[in-house]
Amino acid sequence: MSAAGLADDLPEPPYYAVIFSSLRTAGDQGYGAMAERMLALARAQPGFLGVESARDAEGLGITVSYWRDAESIARWKQHAEHLVAQATGKRTWYEAYELRVARVERVASKHVAVEPLPR
Amino acid sequence: MSAAGLADDLPEPPYYAVIFSSLRTAGDQGYGAMAERMLALARAQPGFLGVESARDAEGLGITVSYWRDAESIARWKQHAEHLVAQATGKRTWYEAYELRVARVERVASKHVAVEPLPR
Numbered sequence: 001m002s003a004a005g006l007a008d009d010l011p012e013p014p015y016y017a018v019i020f021s022s023l024r025t026a027g028d029q030g031y032g033a034m035a036e037r038m039l040a041l042a043r044a045q046p047g048f049l050g051v052e053s054a055r056d057a058e059g060l061g062i063t064v065s066y067w068r069d070a071e072s073i074a075r076w077k078q079h080a081e082h083l084v085a086q087a088t089g090k091r092t093w094y095e096a097y098e099l100r101v102a103r104v105e106r107v108a109s110k111h112v113a114v115e116p117l118p119r
Numbered sequence: 120m121s122a123a124g125l126a127d128d129l130p131e132p133p134y135y136a137v138i139f140s141s142l143r144t145a146g147d148q149g150y151g152a153m154a155e156r157m158l159a160l161a162r163a164q165p166g167f168l169g170v171e172s173a174r175d176a177e178g179l180g181i182t183v184s185y186w187r188d189a190e191s192i193a194r195w196k197q198h199a200e201h202l203v204a205q206a207t208g209k210r211t212w213y214e215a216y217e218l219r220v221a222r223v224e225r226v227a228s229k230h231v232a233v234e235p236l237p238r
Contacts (some may be wrong), residue, residue: 006140006217017221019183021125021137021171023231027131048220052140052217057171060124062181064138070203070224096231098125098171102136105189112142112215 007050007066008111013104015049016067022097024059031093034085041081047072066104073101126169126185127230132223134168135186141216143178152213164198166191185223192220229235 024031042048047068067073076082089097089111126170143150148196161167166187174180195201 006142007217008215008217008224013219017136017138017219019138019221019223021183023125052179052181054173054175054179056175058124058172060171062171062183064140064171064181064183090229094229096125096127097229098127099225099227100132100136101225102223104138104219104221106220108218110209110213110216 007052010049010066012014013107015104016070016073017102017104018065018073019100019102020063022061023095025093026093038085053086123172126171129168129185132226134223135189135192136185136221136223137192138219138221139182141180142214144212144214148211153204159202164195
């Protein structure tokens with residue numbers, strides 16, 4: 001992933017994407033620390049390729065994680081620590097969410113010509 | 120789509136997603152008006168199912184639009200007015216982007232129990 005947050009160094013498709021769109025409940029309630037921990041944990045999983053994430057001022061967030069295959073996603077879903085986070089997310093952190101598993105078939109990009117300065 | 124911005128009323132999969140992740144250049148340069156116009160135009164296309172969009176404070180944006188099939192996406196890509204927007208985007212509005220076309224295979228959701236008030 002580039003410093004600027006685009007997953008621009010993935011292998012050629014096909015690979016998989018998990019599109020997670022969510023509305024947060026009010027207050028942090030441990031969410032920030034969990035999100036950071038889950039990101040670090042996901043990066044260490046076999047088959048993890050990259051991640052992109054944005055949350056706007058109104059609280060709508062979209063995180064797309066990319067994976068080598070559906071098996072890698074299924075394994076990560078069953079990871080013990082991730083299961084706890086999923087349960088707490090459902091109960092506490094998310095007012096609503098949509099999670100979609102999709103097979104990426106085609107990619108087009110515009111890359112920055114030079115590596116941007118760290119932000 | 121719910122008032123709150125989640126595409127939570129789509130048909131059962133399979134359907135298609137266009138995941139567009141981008142870094143904006145500085146300044147508006149006509150971007151806001153174009154984005155609004157393209158959204159209205161996309162909604163009117165055959166096969167359009169819904170859209171979710173978030174841009175964070177650092178300028179990273181993710182827009183995911185959902186479509187009935189790959190043909191609907193191909194048709195929208197070739198729409199005359201959209202072609203102009205794509206060219207201007209490449210030249211002016213986006214420092215970098217990744218566009219991925221993916222086939223949604225599986226969905227899990229948590230819906231809000233009551234319809235939220237308009238924001």
